Amino acid sequence: SAVISQKPSRDICQRGTSLTIQCQVDSQVTMMFWYRQQPGQSLTLIATANQGSEATYESGFVIDKFPISRPNLTFSTLTVSNMSPEDSSIYLCSVRGQMYEAFFGQGTRLTVV
């Protein structure tokens, strides 16, 4: 199993500003995953972060809007840039276990006003 510390747990932000979310894992992992759950929607993968290379973004998500850092094998950040109310969501970081099961951080509940 993996223990992931994610912060902040929640925030209320003004539109046009940016928020950086951090995730720290208690073990070294090759890939970290960033998800978003908008109200009433499914958990959706934003991007996969590999250490030492650029993140791989899913369709509909771009680096300028969601820049990701992965400076080492235990840490990653996701920035939500130039926020609008549509970015109000729960953001989750995740890693995979041996059975490919997902372990998640506690989530960041973001409200953009």
Place this chain on the structure above:
Amino acid sequence: ILNVEQSPQSLHVQEGDSTNFTCSFPSSNFYALHWYRWETAKSPEALFVMTLNGDEKKKGRISATLNTKEGYSYLYIKGSQPEDSATYLCAFGYYGQNFVFGPGTRLSVLP
């Protein structure tokens, strides 16, 4: 586009009742089917990972079955308790580490 559906969307049951939910997924390119429990203000927690058609898994009062040929999985909770109140997510796994999550079933167990 891979479509994973869950029903019902939400459910209210009395303490002690048994209940079940459904997850429907594509029957091709199947790798694994996952179930997660997501309690409010906590992390989603893996309940089961199932890979074989006909798999049945059990964890306490919770069990799950898998039919990969017809593309569905059932999650059963026997004798629901208030602490079972959560959103239950299924995830369809294809090509190893790729998942598509369903929208979840929100369960409320009333004391």
